[in-house]
Amino acid sequence: MKIKLDLKNKAHRQRIKYVVSDFVMSNLAWFVYYIVRYKMGTVVGWPYLVSYLKSDMVLLGQLLFPLIMMVTYIFSGYYNNVCRKSRVQELLTTVASSGINTLIIFFIALINDVIGVRVNDYEMIFILWGLLFGFVYLGRAIITNRASSAIKSRRWTFPTLIIGSGSAAVNFANKENSRRESAGYEFMGFVNIPGENPVKGNPLPCYELDELKEVCERENIWELIVMPTRDDTQQTMNALNKLFSLGLPIMISPEYFNKMQTPVLISDIYGEPLVNISRSSMSDSGKNLKRAIDIIVSLAALIVLTPLYAIVSIIIKSTSPGPVLYKQERVGLHNKPFKIIKFRSMVQDAERNGQPQLSSDNDPRITPFGRFMRKYRIDELPQFWNVLKGEMSIVGPRPERKYYVEQILQRVPAYALLHQVRPGITSMGMVKFGYAKNVDEMVERVKYDLMYLKNMSLLNDIKILIYTIKIVFTGRGV
Numbered sequence: 052m053k054i055k056l057d058l059k060n061k062a063h064r065q066r067i068k069y070v071v072s073d074f075v076m077s078n079l080a081w082f083v084y085y086i087v088r089y090k091m092g093t094v095v096g097w098p099y100l101v102s103y104l105k106s107d108m109v110l111l112g113q114l115l116f117p118l119i120m121m122v123t124y125i126f127s128g129y130y131n132n133v134c135r136k137s138r139v140q141e142l143l144t145t146v147a148s149s150g151i152n153t154l155i156i157f158f159i160a161l162i163n164d165v166i167g168v169r170v171n172d173y174e175m176i177f178i179l180w181g182l183l184f185g186f187v188y189l190g191r192a193i194i195t196n197r198a199s200s201a202i203k204s205r206r207w208t209f210p211t212l213i214i215g216s217g218s219a220a221v222n223f224a225n226k227e228n229s230r231r232e233s234a235g236y237e238f239m240g241f242v243n244i245p246g247e248n249p250v251k252g253n254p255l256p257c258y259e260l261d262e263l264k265e266v267c268e269r270e271n272i273w274e275l276i277v278m279p280t281r282d283d284t285q286q287t288m289n290a291l292n293k294l295f296s297l298g299l300p301i302m303i304s305p306e307y308f309n310k311m312q313t314p315v316l317i318s319d320i321y322g323e324p325l326v327n328i329s330r331s332s333m334s335d336s337g338k339n340l341k342r343a344i345d346i347i348v349s350l351a352a353l354i355v356l357t358p359l360y361a362i363v364s365i366i367i368k369s370t371s372p373g374p375v376l377y378k379q380e381r382v383g384l385h386n387k388p389f390k391i392i393k394f395r396s397m398v399q400d401a402e403r404n405g406q407p408q409l410s411s412d413n414d415p416r417i418t419p420f421g422r423f424m425r426k427y428r429i430d431e432l433p434q435f436w437n438v439l440k441g442e443m444s445i446v447g448p449r450p451e452r453k454y455y456v457e458q459i460l461q462r463v464p465a466y467a468l469l470h471q472v473r474p475g476i477t478s479m480g481m482v483k484f485g486y487a488k489n490v491d492e493m494v495e496r497v498k499y500d501l502m503y504l505k506n507m508s509l510l511n512d513i514k515i516l517i518y519t520i521k522i523v524f525t526g527r528g529v
Contacts (some may be wrong), residue, residue, distance in 0.1 A: 058273060061207065065133040065198060072190035073124050077117040077152075080186040084179050085109055112160065119159075120152045120183070126343070128335020129191075134209070135202070135235065136195045144336075145191060149184040208237035209273040212266065214290055216241040216249035216257050217280025219304070224255070239270045244279050244290050260293055267297055274300040276325065288464030291328070295470040296386035301329035331472050333507045341509060345445050349438040356432060363394055363429060371418045373399030376433060381450035386470045389442040391450060392433040396421030407454045411488050425486075428523050434476045446512040447475025448500035451493065458490050463497050469504060479503040479511075482518040 124130070127148040129141075157176055201207035213220045224238050240256040242263055243249060249257050258266050266272070275294055279287045294301050302325035333341070364375045377395040380388050401416040402408055410417060417425065424430040437443040443450070448469040451459065459466045480496035480503070487493040503511065 058209065058271070062134050065194070066130055068194050069130060069133060069191065070121075072194060073129075073187055074117055074121060076186040076190040077120045077183065078113065080179075080182040081113060081116055083186075084182050085112075087178055087182075088175065116156055116160070119155060120148075123148050123152050123155070126336060126339045128337075128339050131335040131339070134198070136198070138195065141191055141195060142188065145184060145188045149180055149187060152183055153180040202235040203232040205233045205235075207235060208233070209235045210239050210271050211236045211274050211276060212239055212242055212258075212263075212270070212272050213276050213278050214242045214244065214294065215247065215278040215280060216243045216253075217247045218250055219280040220278040221250045221253055223276070223278050223304075236276075239272065240266070242266075242290075244286055246286050247280055260290060263293060264297060267299065272299060274302065277301060277303040279304075288467055289460065292386065292460060292467035292470075295329070295467060298385045299329070300327060302326065303328055328468060329471055331504060331507050333509075337509055341444065341512065342441075344509075345438050348445060349435040352432075352435045353439065356435075359429075360432070363424070363432075366420055367395060370420050371395075371398060380452065381474065382453055382456050382470065383442055383450055384470065384473045386467075388453065389437070389450075391443070392436055394424055394430040394433060396424050396430045407452055409488055409493075410486070428477075428519075431476055438476065442473070444473040444475045446477055446515050447473050448503065449478045449480050449496070450474035455490065455493060459493055459497055462490075462494050463501075465501060466497050469497075469500055472504065472507070477515060477519040479515055482515055482522060 127144050129144050129148070153176060156179065198207065213224060220241055224241075227234060227236050228238070238255060240258055241249070241253065242258045242260060244260070275297070277287065277291065277294070279290075291301065304325065331338075367375050373395060375395060377393050377397075378390045379393070381391045383389045396418060397410070397414075397416040398418060421430070434443060438445055456466070478500055480499035483499045484492070484496040487496050503515075
């Protein structure tokens with residue numbers, strides 16, 4: 052456990068450095084801004100600079116506004132990944148977050164602070180933005196440069212497994228190890244992909260896919276690189292499906308870029324360019340905002356819909372024997388199972404033989420009130436609890452049972468990529484296709500979910516929600 056704990060501690064310390072630096076630099080920027088405002092005469096009643104800076108208004112602002120700025124930095128996603136920073140992304144994120152903080156401060160504290168010529172106020176806004184950007188970016192750049200140097204000099208390495216044991220995998224490892232400036236990889240071994248011929252005489256250990264989880268825990272693996280030799284997309288995607296459950300970054304060679312039915316993000320590394328398929332196309336800031344919206348909306352829904360929950364529960368209990376709620380295991384984020392919660396719309400023990408069965412339009416197992424609930428999607432409402440727990444999102448690919456996941460994977464290997472995001476209460480597949488009555492229809496619906504993954508954004512989430520609301524009120528749920 053030594054390597055992993057050391058690396059995790061380094062990452063934790065790195066995050067603390069960024070947070071402390073941002074807070075200190077934001078304080079300095081705000082303090083300097085006060086002095087600039089004083090010198091430019093935009094504050095009334097200041098006989099002496101020292102007494103002005105010691106005033107209650109200044110001291111309150113010095114405490115309050117840097118904290119507000121920190122909230123923006125958190126939602127910007129800057130602290131999500133701290134080990135390997137992209138210099139360009141760091142610059143752009145700092146520019147954007149500094150601009151947002153400037154606007155927030157302007158509308159909170161400066162919009163009524165108007166004397167003299169209006170152009171002077173605009174000038175002060177740009178000065179504040181420049182100070183925030185300059186101070187914060189300076190602190191970030193220093194920390195990032197030191198981490199970058201540690202990675203390049205191999206003082207900071209990341210335990211890595213290569214998925215693949217053929218010539219392509221071995222050549223990749225040799226090429227990376229021979230570079231003068233390291234990309235940070237510490238290769239701990241290879242993993243066989245079925246059908247490949249492992250290179251003999253390789254000094255690193257070679258493992259099987261079935262023992263991957265144990266190896267990752269024992270060797271404290273930080274990330275996985277998929278480097279297949281054979282041009283077998285089916286076998287590679289089958290292997291990928293097992294990787295998602297590990298919750299580790301998954302990189303793949305560019306040769307497979309066009310074979311993935313989803314966008315992939317070029318990894319910020321110093322050596323061979325790889326693409327990241329364990330992350331969606333949504334930015335870190337978008338992910339943070341999406342999760343925050345999920346929490347706020349689901350919490351509000353659980354409170355506001357409490358009377359409706361009570362009425363529905365009473366009707367279900369009085370019209371058919373059995374429990375009010377129905378729990379079913381589904382496959383979610385990182386290929387991990389969870390219990391989805393729904394209002395029971397079928398008779399009790401609808402799958403008595405244990406074999407999963409999809410419902411149809413005239414399914415006799417559906418109760419009369421259950422048919423009404425399914426028409427208006429009322430049976431889905433308890434899933435706000437799944438959203439609040441972090442098992443689901445309000446909008447995302449529809450989760451399926453493992454029994455059907457395995458069948459879909461045989462026909463659409465790219466389905467494995469959907470496990471990189473939280474499943475949703477509603478989805479593009481649900482609004483464009485609806486409920487699936489068989490595996491063929493599930494395969495058709497998956498195409499819409501893959502399309503969603505390719506175009507994942509908060510704007511598209513809003514569009515899907517609007518379509519969902521329209522479906523609910525028009526009763527087109529089935």
